[in-house]
Amino acid sequence: MVEKLISFSLKNRAVVLLVSLALFGWGIYSVQQNPIDAIPDLSDNQVIVFTEWMGRSPQVIEDQVTYPLVSNLQGIPKIKNIRASSMFGMSFVYIIFDDEVDPYWARTRVLERLNFAQRLLPENVTPTLGPDGTGVGHVFWYHLKTDKMDLGEQRALQDWYVKFALQTVPGVAEVASFGGFEKQYQLVLDPLKMQYYNVSMTEVMKAVKTSNNDVGGRKFEMSDRSYVVRGLGYIKDIKDVESIAIKNYNSVPVKVSDVGSVQMGGDLRLGVFDANGEGEVVGGIVVMRYGENADKVIAAVKEKMKEVQKGLPDGVTFETSYDRSDLIAKAVESIKGTLIEEMIAVSVVILLFLFHWRSALIILIQLPISVAIGFILLQAFGISSNIMSLTGIALAIGVVVDDGIVMVENAYRSISERQEELDSNP
Incomplete structure (x- = not known):
């Protein structure tokens, strides 16, 4: 089989080149379309139901809110597990679905069942669904910097102007406000x-x-x-x-x-937000929607913040508290640097030991094509480009290089031996 494949490739070089170019182009397209993130999303496929009933003890919340919700949500199909917790004035129910279930299908089924469970809850108690994000969806944090406005005015500016503007960015599930006084x-x-x-x-x-x-x-x-x-x-x-x-x-x-x-x-506060020990600040947490490209969402949020900045009062500016795009950029630069270093090292090794530039060119061509095929598979299986997957590609480059050196050296030796036989037997 291998001999027939090699023979076919040698006899149809144009076909091999066209297939290689097609795979490389497909790989470039997959790189552009594949979601880029720094942290792999290993969280459960879950839907969160949040219910607030302020002033009630955890035991009352458990008996009158959490238990009726859990007992009625258990009949939803394709559920793996249901977890719940009750605390002072609040109830959280985590419905965990099978991994292959579409998250928006799951949210629809939960919402249908909540319409039935509503009648079992106390009056004026309404359960709500959490944002359609994941446990690693907190991609960007920011806070307001000002010297004139008090914390109450800053929180009002955040809740009634900044938050509404940033929630219109594509890919943003929620902008959660923190700090200050409501x-x-x-x-x-x-x-x-x-x-x-x-x-x-x-x-x-x-x-x-x-x-x-x-x-x-x-x-x-x-x-x-x-x-x-x-x-x-x-x-x-x-x-x-x-x-x-x-x-x-x-x-x-x-x-x-x-x-x-x-x-x-x-309003009553359960905590404060302090910036580098310099005092309290007011800001927000941008939660990315499920399955979105973190790098593109962060870039779109930054562009929107430039527009929002024009409407802020004098002396009020945005300060970045956490930006995952920096980690994403470093991860991408790491794979690029590894690829370039490997190509240079291979070229030097081939040229020193074989003194044959065409052999070095063969390996230099196969490296980017191999990486491109890797991104095609990532896109096909729905895996994002993150630290784990990019690290796997970086490690695989070393294996590809080793195989390439061995195969090129073996081919070069076989051709040399055959050429010597032909020269000795004219």
């Missing part, structure tokens, strides 16, 4: 005043909730004109909250300001 209206009630006016906590909560709303009326015509009546009730500042009427006390309306005080404060 602004909120805080109502501090006085128990003595509530007792004096006979006002309960439930009445205060209901009044504040129902008063922060716009209501629609009807249209009526007068003097050949149409008028639309509607009530504007959205809260805009602290005074609007203070003026909300709770109930009547001896025919006198009791307002929020009569039973407590209203202030602007920050």
